[in-house]
Amino acid sequence: MPATHPPLPCHRLKERALWAKGIIEALRGYGRNLVEQLPEDLLSYASPSDFSLGHISQTDMNRLWYCAVTLSGDECFGLRMGVNFSTPTMQLLNLAAHSSPTTGDAIQRVMRFIQVFSTQIQLYSVEDEHYLTAYFEPKGAAHPLQIEALVARCVASWRELGNDTLPLITEVRLNRENDTRLQCEDILGTRVRLGSKRVSIRMSRLALQSRLPDSDAFLLKRLDASLEDMLEDLPNVDFAEQVKQRIRVLLSEKDISEELVAQPFNVSPRHLRRKLSEACTTYEKLLDEVRMELAIKLIQENRLNLGRIAFELGFLDPSSFTRAFRRWTNMSPTAFREHSLRLQDPVSG
DSSP: OGGGOOOOOOTTOEEEHHHHHHHHHHHHTTOHHHHTTSOHHHHGGGSSSOOTTOEEEHHHHHHHHHHHHHHHOOTTHHHHHHHHOOOHHHHHHHHHHHTSSBHHHHHHHHHHHGGGTOTTEEEEEEEOSSEEEEEEEEOTTOOHHHHHHHHHHHHHHHHTTSOSSSOSEEEEEOOOOSSOHHHHHHHHTSOEEOSOSSOEEEEEHHHHTOBOTTOOHHHHHHHHHHHHHHHHTSOOOHHHHHHHHHHHHHHHTTOOOHHHHHGGGTOOHHHHHHHHHHTTOOHHHHHHHHHHHHHHHHHHHTOSOHHHHHHHTTOSSHHHHHHHHHHHHSSOHHHHHHHHHHHHOTTTO
16 A cells, blocks of 8 residues: 555655645545644644745655555545645646647646646656557655655646547556555546556547647747746756666666766766765765665565565675664664554554
8 A cells, every 4th residue: 555655765855845735735624633643843834824935855745645644544645635636836737738739739748847846756658559658757755645646636637638529548557556446446537557567647649639729829838938947946856866766776686886877877987976966965875865765665565574675785784784774764674664564554563
């Protein structure tokens, strides 16, 4: 169940604080007293203040998702929240979409500018003879429910671009493994496939060719310029995250070094260090972050013993892994696994 994922720190990645406020507003629908049970620092986002210029770290964003779904007891909290969540920024993005000449142009425009609405994903598309599939690639260690909320928001927005005779969205694919397909389909209003490796929305290529009745080239030119300015104002942490992704790949292949990490970027290890310094981090810090994120994930999945996890992460022996894990979480791997199992199955705990 996505809700059981713990907070995974990634301080460089910031999300718009409006998301925190939106989650808390959605939580109110499950009972006002639940909001009062949030940690004090997260509860500050429940105020009526203007958070449009504020940002929240991915670490705290994940903490908030975890608290919200735990307090609500709703494993589909992210989907429900996303369907109903909108902000002036998303409304601007939707206006640009509806001002596009065709449905296909509208979808590509949203995919291009989606990060003005949420910095936690990157969207890319793959086409075949019949379909265009939009893939939701998480940045850093975005909480799975954040991704589901974004999918739900896109489904709700993109459905308006279609018509009754030629539906645009044909299927949504989620990587949750629990048996909630019918519930997900009811929330999203479309076919849902669970257990997918990559989260995506599949659309009809024929529907993408439809002309949009409200297309407006005059307005679209100005909206594109505004959205470009908004993208430029976002913090640039992409290079560090790309390096982290490269580290993840090399760790899975059991062959990692600074030289191999630098290779696909066509830079020397020395140049790699300089670029990472500009992003206020180092190769060693990123390697440590990736190991921590994977350790937490693998321990929570409860499929491998701790010795095997230490080997998978490239530690020389289990004791080295235990010392590192205590530094990351102030808990031993064994205690953390027991704690995670109690959270997943509170009755037996």
